[in-house]
Amino acid sequence: MSQILKQKIKVALIQLAGSSADKLANLDRAKTFVEKALLEQPDTKLVVLPECFNSPYAVDKFREYSEILSSESTSVKVLSELARRFKIYLVGGSIPELDPQTDKIYNTALVFDEAGKLIDTHRKAHLFDVAIPNGITFQESATLSGGEKSTTVDTKYGKIGVGICYDMRFPELAMISARKDAFAMIYPSAFNTVTGPMHWHLLARSRAIDNQLYVILCSPARNMESAYKAYGHSLVVNPRGDIIAEAGEGEEIIYAELDPEDIAAFREAVPVTKQRRFDIYSDISK
Numbered sequence: 001m002s003q004i005l006k007q008k009i010k011v012a013l014i015q016l017a018g019s020s021a022d023k024l025a026n027l028d029r030a031k032t033f034v035e036k037a038l039l040e041q042p043d044t045k046l047v048v049l050p051e052c053f054n055s056p057y058a059v060d061k062f063r064e065y066s067e068i069l070s071s072e073s074t075s076v077k078v079l080s081e082l083a084r085r086f087k088i089y090l091v092g093g094s095i096p097e098l099d100p101q102t103d104k105i106y107n108t109a110l111v112f113d114e115a116g117k118l119i120d121t122h123r124k125a126h127l128f129d130v131a132i133p134n135g136i137t138f139q140e141s142a143t144l145s146g147g148e149k150s151t152t153v154d155t156k157y158g159k160i161g162v163g164i165c166y167d168m169r170f171p172e173l174a175m176i177s178a179r180k181d182a183f184a185m186i187y188p189s190a191f192n193t194v195t196g197p198m199h200w201h202l203l204a205r206s207r208a209i210d211n212q213l214y215v216i217l218c219s220p221a222r223n224m225e226s227a228y229k230a231y232g233h234s235l236v237v238n239p240r241g242d243i244i245a246e247a248g249e250g251e252e253i254i255y256a257e258l259d260p261e262d263i264a265a266f267r268e269a270v271p272v273t274k275q276r277r278f279d280i281y282s283d284i285s286k
């Protein structure tokens with residue numbers, strides 16, 4: 001049996017309604033839905049929220065909604081209390097973060113342990129700067145800065161890799177976490193109605209197959225009134241590349257069980273993890 005995931009665990013993905021202009025209302029909604037998940041499936045051990053769940057996903061709003069991370073910051077307090085109360089690992093989606101040393105704004109995922117401790121953060125490393133003709137133009141770099149590290153977090157069940165949305169287009173982050181023995185890559189995300197149909201499922205399945213681990217994407221629900229129309233379709237892919245849970249477009253919670261046996265069985269059947277040729281591609285940046 002694979003040791004990288006120590007036991008079966010249940011995950012819940014909370015596909016929250018697209019965030020309103022009211023940060024406290026957004027946080028309250030997240031709280032209500034985490035409570036609902038734990039009421040429906042009390043054996044849930046890991047809960048994931050979407051990208052920018054407490055603020056509008058809009059370049060000109062990130063600074064206004066940003067928080068300096070500390071135990072006193074509004075969002076940290078709410079998420080920490082939820083993780084502690086329900087004894088869950090919580091990947092608290094992402095929020096706009098202000099770094100007081102540099103005055104830079106980041107799109108940052110927060111990871112809490114079962115005691116409510118903020119155990120790691122991931123600042124979106126690859127910013128969503130695209131211009132798709134007749135599709136969508138978005139430029140996160142107009143107000144955000146990119147993070148400087150890949151993120152692999154230790155939990156009592158094993159390691160998880162964390163990226164945010166556009167980060168999933170860059171296989172390197174997932175590979176780094178996989179090489180460190182992560183059992184899952186988790187991406188709080190917000191694809192849209194242009195790029196979602198093109199690439200959402202393909203990218204999730206590709207990262208899972210590349211690395212033979214679970215891939216978890218948690219999106220906001222779609223809101224056709226909002227300027228940014230999130231794709232929805234939060235999903236969980238197993239190490240074989242099968243989608244084992246998928247949301248629709250509306251607000252909902254989906255659940256999946258992650259099983260160490262699934263990782264072990266597929267890695268044994270198709271042993272790419274043992275067949276890699278690091279002698280050929282030890283440093284592909286050159």
Ligand SMILES: NC(=O)CC(=O)C(=O)O
Nearest residue numbers: 128165166190191192195
């Ligand atoms: N919103 C993102 O960061 C990424 C996205 O929508 C895409 O890659 O497509």
